[in-house]
Amino acid sequence: MNFATKVLHGSTCIDPFTGASSVPIYQASTFHQFDLDQPGTYDYARSGNPTRHALEEAIAALEGGARGFAFSSGMAAISSVFMLFSAGDHIVVAEDVYGGTFRFLTRVLSRMGISVTFVDATQTEAVREAITPATKGVYLETPSNPTLKVTDIAAVSAVAKEHGLLVIVDNTFLTPYYQRPLELGADVVIHSATKFIGGHSDVVAGLAVTRDAALGEQLYLIQNGMGAILGVQDCWLVMRGLKTLKARLDVSTKSAGILAEWLSTHPGVSRVYYTGLADHPGHLVQQQQASGHGAVLSFDVGSRERAKALFDRVKLPIVAVSLGAVETILSYPVMMSHAAMPAAEREARGITDGLIRLSAGLEDVDDLLADLKQVLDALPPLSSVQSQQSVQPQQKEAFSRA
């Protein structure tokens, strides 16, 4: 089955009990046992519910894994997956991981006696060099946020397998439509379904899929034991979003490509980050391991003042902490996703005061282009930008806790 068909027919798309064309919201916390000697499929809804089960089967089918799990947020999925490790274990982690993942690793997991080393995972050798006798896992996110650095999943997985390590990949940016890490050697794939999979900026959710059933059993113990499950109404919304994933991404990715090309020719933009551009350092690896470049790009307008002017004047995109929705979303990494990072460190990573992230939605791309054009053309020339004072930590803190 090709992806477009699989997204609709790859797993239970009709309710197996009634034939309903959409798996209903089974708003029930517990299930009557008709015969004590023959327990039913479901007993208590933390342990299993038909609505959640349908979503879990759907994501497992799309990622090509044995078991799927739905969690109350992307961070609930991520933190639950990290519970596969034990005190004394060491994990090699890509340095560009989502800010919430970084915070969980450095402020919570560190207290549980699990240590991490952050490396530039785009350099496979850097991963190899960070492996110690205590290392049990490698955690990746590709392309990374917001400069879209690409990690070679197959190459890193091969190194990890030499050492018997678990490979975990956050696949939020590309979704199984464009990238299937389990096929490239990963053991666990994670999503913030809040983003492209849900797709409508109306639900917070997380998903995880394991390649094999034994690891799935271990993760099920954690899901059921820690209890960070996704509620049934939200499961239903995510399933509804999933049905149009391909159709939405086809449009959004096409627009992102057009916008990236156009921005890279505009004199008011100093740099564009998009893996679809031939000059992006990760372009070739991305083309090998993924079937599309996705809907997220970043561009640098040179200074905080120019970024602020753009946010003030832009009409169509919403300005928000998120991505992967029907509406185009602009965000400001310095004050949003990377607010907690020291200025020197983020600047070294290209996360400058002029950097803006764009997640293309479903608007007509000509309207988006016209909107960005009216804003960028009205800004003072890029060449007038002097060295600007960096956004101060207290200014940043006020903005986002995501």
Ligand SMILES: *Cc1c(COP(=O)(O)O)cnc(C)c1O
């Ligand atoms: C948003 C995001 C997360 C966290 O997901 P939540 O649903 O917000 O908890 C994790 N990873 C990536 C790449 C994200 O964009």
